[in-house]
Amino acid sequence: MLLSFLAVTAIAIVSLRDLFAVVMLFGIYSLLSASIFLVLDAVDVSFTEAAVGAGISTVLMLGTLALTARTEKKPAHLAWLPLLVVAITGAALIYGTLDMPRWGDANAPINQHVVPRYILGSLPETSVPNIVTAVLASYRGYDTLGEVTVIFTAGIGVMLLLGNGNSNRRRKKGGRKR
Amino acid sequence: MELLGLYNYWIVVFLMMAGFYVVIARGNLVKKIVGLNLFQTSVFILYISMGKVEGGTAPIVEKGITVYSNPLPHVLILTAIVVGVATTALGLALVVRIKEAYGTVEEDEIHRQDESL
Numbered sequence: 001m002l003l004s005f006l007a008v009t010a011i012a013i014v015s016l017r018d019l020f021a022v023v024m025l026f027g028i029y030s031l032l033s034a035s036i037f038l039v040l041d042a043v044d045v046s047f048t049e050a051a052v053g054a055g056i057s058t059v060l061m062l063g064t065l066a067l068t069a070r071t072e073k074k075p076a077h078l079a080w081l082p083l084l085v086v087a088i089t090g091a092a093l094i095y096g097t098l099d100m101p102r103w104g105d106a107n108a109p110i111n112q113h114v115v116p117r118y119i120l121g122s123l124p125e126t127s128v129p130n131i132v133t134a135v136l137a138s139y140r141g142y143d144t145l146g147e148v149t150v151i152f153t154a155g156i157g158v159m160l161l162l163g164n165g166n167s168n169r170r171r172k173k174g175g176r177k178r
Numbered sequence: 179m180e181l182l183g184l185y186n187y188w189i190v191v192f193l194m195m196a197g198f199y200v201v202i203a204r205g206n207l208v209k210k211i212v213g214l215n216l217f218q219t220s221v222f223i224l225y226i227s228m229g230k231v232e233g234g235t236a237p238i239v240e241k242g243i244t245v246y247s248n249p250l251p252h253v254l255i256l257t258a259i260v261v262g263v264a265t266t267a268l269g270l271a272l273v274v275r276i277k278e279a280y281g282t283v284e285e286d287e288i289h290r291q292d293e294s295l
Contacts (some may be wrong), residue, residue: 003185003186003189003223004189006189006193006223007189007192007193010192010193010196010197010216011196013196013200013212013213013216014196014199014200014213019206019208019209022209022212023208023212026212026215026216029216029219030219033219033222033223036223036226037222037223037226040226040227040229040230040247041229041230041234041235041236041237041246041247042226042229042236042247042251042252042255043236043238044252044256045222045226045252045255045256045259048256048259048260049219049222049259052259052260052262052263053215053219053259053262053263056263057215057263057266060263060266060267060270061208061211061212061266061270063270064208064270064273064274065208067274067277068208068273068274068277068283069206069208069277069282069283069284072204072205072206072208072209072284073205073206073284073287079203082199082202082203083199083203085202086195086198086199086202086203087195089195089198090191090192090194090195093191093194093195094188094191097184097187097188097191098184100184100187100228101228102183102184103183103184103185103186103187103227103230103232105183105231105232106231106232106234106245108228110228110229110248110250110251111229111231111248114250115248115249115250118249118250119237119246119249122239123239129238129239129240130237130238130239131237131238131239131246131249132237132238132249132252132253132256135249135250135253136253136256136257140253143253143254143257144257147257147260147261150261150264151260151261151264153264154264154265154267154268155264155267157268157271158267158268158271161268161271161272161274161275162271162274162275
């Protein structure tokens with residue numbers, strides 16, 4: 001099953017020290033999760049994840065690797081405290097899942113309330129056959145506006161961080177070098 | 179058999195904890211960001227798993243189909259993926275900037291340089 005592949009990839013990502021391999025595995029991880037989304041009927045999410053997660057994220061990370069270090073330093077000691085924290089949090093979350101509705105349950109609370117309204121109403125109201133598109137662009141258009149704002153802010157942040165860095169670096173090269 | 183319906187969620191918890199461990203236990207900043215993405219993708223899988231309906235199809239209106247999977251989580255996660263890549267880009271830009279300023283991306287070396295100031 002695809003989910004088990006995901007778990008194996010995650011273990012490899014945690015244990016490997018060669019960052020290039022880690023980034024490549026992260027690309028595989030994204031592609032695997034895209035296939036899982038496809039199996040779970042989320043076609044729009046699937047191709048977004050394949051393009052953005054497996055594509056753009058991986059390229060960004062490779063670019064960062066080219067500018068920084070290729071391998072990770074070996075940790076001085078095995079970290080017991082984080083392992084303990086992770087184990088306790090994980091156990092609490094697993095305990096929490098016991099109350100979750102079972103997978104594929106049509107009567108689960110998430111599938112009630114506003115969702116039948118979207119499924120029945122979207123075609124007459126927006127004439128868009130894809131319900132996801134109708135909800136994204138019409139019913140919850142403000143979400144998308146907020147998303148654009150976030151991307152705009154992030155873009156400005158990246159430009160400020162790296163654009164300024166370049167001019168500083170040029171200045172530094174003339175004067176002192178770290 | 180009853181508990182098999184929770185398999186998706188257990189894998190999600192496992193992936194989430196793997197990402198969490200990388201974020202809190204590893205010193206390399208690039209690896210931390212990979213861990214953050216691991217965590218993020220596990221949350222996506224959690225949402226999409228919850229939205230799946232047994233016997234349903236993709237939520238595109240078609241004649242003769244009566245059962246659709248839940249479109250609402252798909253919309254939310256579509257937004258979340260794009261926001262996620264924006265935060266990743268910002269984080270990686272910070273890493274590059276830290277590398278320029280400190281000459282390293284290992285957390286303990288950065289701490290040592292800060293203390294020696």
